[in-house]
Amino acid sequence: MTDSTNQIPDRIRLSFVVNGTKRTLDLVPWTTLLDALRDHLGLTGTKKGCDHGQCGACTVLVDGRRINSCLTLAVMKDGAEITTVEGLAQDGTLHPLQQAFIDHDAFQCGYCTPGQLCSAAGLLSEGRAKDADEIRELMSGNLCRCGAYPNIVAAIQQTMSWP
């Protein structure tokens, strides 16, 4: 390899709306959306658990859909609307899912929780899950090593029945 191939390419300018605020960044092209959020925007609520799309801790909502932000390059989302866990509460009032997670003790260490919450928010808007079995199946991309799964399902069910 020559030295020239071993240099970082030029940064690319991109913008997206994160939790309602437009943000502009200059990033090397291989920066993932996850690292853009955590390292470049200081939004560390979104978690890195594997960087390989295996654990779901990095789940965020992009244009309303839940995705693994570690499998997405930031440059692919130029112009997108992104919601992270920091954007779920409105004016200091918790999102019903956040409150339900507290009520049902749907976490212990809390590390998978932002991903679970964003994934659950995506699940609710998909409208596909009708019962506990379907919630379990459709939330299985979000690992929880503390084993809070039954409480996560209960919290989501509580939110689904919310008026």
Next chain:
Amino acid sequence: MNGYVGTATSRVDGRAKVTGAAKYAGEFAADGLLHGFVVTATIPRGRITRLDASGALKVKGVVDVLTHAHRHPLADKDEAWKDEVAPEKGSPFRPLYDDSIKFNDQPIALVVAEDWETAKFAATLLDVAYQEEPFATDLEAERGSATEVQKPHEPRGDAAAALAGAAIRHEADYLVPTEHHNPMELYATTAVWEVDRLTVYDKTQGVQNVQKFLCSVFGKTPDEIRVISPYVGGAFGSGLRPQYQVVLATLAALQLKRSVRIVLTRHQMYGLGYRPETIEHVGLGARPDGTLDAVVHEAIAVTSRYEEFSRNDTGWAEQLYKSANSRYSHQLVRLDVATPCDMRAPGAASGVWALECAMDELANALKLDPVELRLKCYSDRDQSEDLPYTSKQLRACYRQAAAAFGWSNRNPAPRSMRDGKELVGWGMATGIWEALQMPVAARIVLTANGHAEVSSAASDIGTGTYTIVAQVAADALGLPMDNITVKLADSSLPQAPVEGGSWMAASSAHAVLAAAEDIRQELARLAVAMAGSPLAGTDPADVILSEGMIAVGSDKSRSVSIADAMRSGSLERIEKEKLNHFAEDKSHARNTHSAVFAEVKIDEELGVIRVTRVVNAVAAGRILNTKTGRSQVMGSVVWGIGMALHEEAVMDHRFGRIMNANIAEYHIPVNADIHDIDVIFVDEQDEHINKLGIKGLGEIGIVGVPAAIANAVYHATGRRVRRFPITLDKLLS
């Protein structure tokens, strides 16, 4: 005590965790922060003969590449590298110390750059060559080299003769594979450098352990290194010992005089500690009526070549089942792997699985109900020391769990129960763990507005320490929980050991209680001495703190406010720090117990196993918080399901390398794997163990679960699988 202890109270750190405000080790910012990426070895044993970093160093943004040949000084004595939970025997691993390779994925270099993307890229440009040496990583192939290291209990009688002469005998090997903790948070450290000090944000279960360790490794004084870990994204034992990334981040910060963050990759975490692969050999000899005459339990476990890690796998029968003859041993096979470490219920999760599976096999041979056999052999005393228990409500566990599960409807014959196309199996097992307590100190600062800050260096790794400390403090001070602020996991706070072994609830609660008692005494003195006090003449010992007031215990209408009492003494704040104290008691055995009943449904054609129901009845003394406590046991049940059906690090012994070092191919339970889990807390008053009767819940929930599932699989299929995990190929083959 009044209102909060014993109730289902939501976590006080809940809001921080659901809003993303809770910060973990790799998330703290610092000016000019550098990012380190670790490069790891690709052979299990040998020497580094070339480590050329020139290509990486030419990349714009790379600041330095640290190696054994290019690094700040490190301590050269083993003692300096022994943290408070290091194995007694051995020479702890020292990252980047020299050119020797002791295990695959050992760190050999740290690329440090201005940003993470650059460090990660430059790390691919290192040119490394090795001189490889012969190695061994296969426990079963090396079984013959095992040496005995520990007798958990002295033998009683002649177990070999009793076993040989028993009317009914069962002997078998049970195999536990290597398992990895896989906490969701990646191991991470942010070392914030200042001219005269370092602040180290680390993923750890013990900030003071890490602080002492770093001070001895780097020749620093405690005022030069502060370790902070407010939130820990799971650990399960993996954070008891300082991990290598905290050494490397500190090393780089000192060498470069800059702040440095290191986040390991998921793959790299398979180069840390793990539950060791273990062959558990169990022999049981019984009379036809189920009376046990012989118990033999030998464990043969993996350790590294450089440290002797062993736990109590085999002593548990001594506490659970009466037998006139018994023999236990623990043997180690030294392999070219990293040293194992504690993983949830170390020793017990592995050993009790084997014992409880063997008991199930014996029950089948005796044609006895498995619960009946356990009651027949039930021991009210710990036989090794011939001691009674501080409390042991295990009979109630069996009774309550069996009733909740519907055990009386079980047809004992294997393959006799069905649900459509699925075979149904019901199995049960016993769980046991120790009720430990350790020295912990707490500080309470009470201000005149009736708010209290409670602090200790103890950790909350998701276990709920923040919450139970607030509950205990609120009750002891007679204040609403909203008036209590809890600060934990900062090495500058009052003394605490690592959080592990299920000892932190009892230990921290009694530290808080002790400090609160000093506060009460001070407030009582002030209140009694106030001019015109309604408490005048009251014995300070009769003064209580209740509903924000200082009152006479026998007549709460005679009271003064905390604010008035403190004003009378011209005090704005009262600060008390106290170490907990437990009366020494060698006249009792101290344990938690459980009875676990599990239902599996197995697709007969495909072998797919589902654990559809688990009932876990736990007797663990006073439960401080039934909400977080239930979650902890439920999470342990999930761990037990993973242990029985999913978890296994698969080593390719030709290369001495783990083949599934990621969280997709190393299977852990996902949401769809988990169905009904019923946790029952059996009422257990314990007046001996400690003042509040607390025993701890961190481990007991997993012990017994794997065996209950394995026994259920046997009941469903008639096939006895003695090698975890029970995957479908083992049922179909």
